[in-house]
Amino acid sequence: MKLLEEKIKTCGRILPGNVLKVDSFLNHQIDVKLISALGEEWKRLYENEKITKILTIEASGIGIACIAALHFNVPVVFAKKSKSSNIGNDFYTSKVVSYTHGNTYDVIVSKNYISPDDKILIIDDFLANGSALKALVNICRAAGATVVGAGIAIEKAYQPGGKMIRDMGIRVESLAMISSMNETDGVVFCN
């Protein structure tokens, strides 16, 4: 999606350690007009699917998912990072490995809010190693819900997450796909 690619080129910053900083419009300050355009594009891409719910993960997925959900006219559920290891039987749970922060944590979703009748679109800001997205797919499958697909803002296509998730049979629509980036050449997008 040209609009997002241009925004990344103009406002994104590449930091040492292969970090793409997009906190001026995506995950600290949020350009809600831009995000609404992303939501409109996911709606177009998933037009023929009867999506009943959007699932995302706190914190930076929430804003994007909520704005996208207005285009789909469905509720959002966001998976929470669990603070406790003893969460009882009321939640679906799955593990996420964070390569950015070098730790592992559990995410949880109340069993009240995903059911076998649900056709779910998963929305997130980034897809890199795919651990968060895989956890959300696992939670949907544990609930017996159908994962219609994923809507990702920025995919780092040179990292393994996209292939891993597509190999699970999940449709993934990433609106900006980065083939490479470094401080000299900047961000290069897939064609």
Place this chain on the structure above:
Amino acid sequence: MKLLEEKIKTCGRILPGNVLKVDSFLNHQIDVKLISALGEEWKRLYENEKITKILTIEASGIGIACIAALHFNVPVVFAKKSKSSNIGNDFYTSKVVSYTHGNTYDVIVSKNYISPDDKILIIDDFLANGSALKALVNICRAAGATVVGAGIAIEKAYQPGGKMIRDMGIRVESLAMISSMNETDGVVFCN
């Protein structure tokens, strides 16, 4: 606001320890249509103010703030819970006491995203003891920005936060104000 009060009466649950559970529509599953109506109402209430930015706090404020921001056509900034005590000089920081979780944490906002020119509306889901809201006000004031007011979904008016913030000279518009609640009588709203 009748729509929100009705929703709380219908879908809210009162748990032991004076906890109002609204995770079916506000802070786990999110009813985006309802939230959009809240955004419209805040827009009406703050119609004559030239708001330049909406500030909120992760995680459960983000969705509400983003949907409200579409009505104001301004960006959202969300304060992040800091994981590290050494955050350098690039952030404004303030302390929040969580009575729910019995701990204290720092919230941070990048200095890039609030400036003295900003006229800020603070949005959050709950106002009870007011610690989170006070931290956001402190951050705005440290940045030299103007706090135009706060838009709160649910205020527990029998707790001290609302008075404390109003005594700081901040306009607070809470769309549902609870005067009392318990498991026998349910939720009672202020007139």
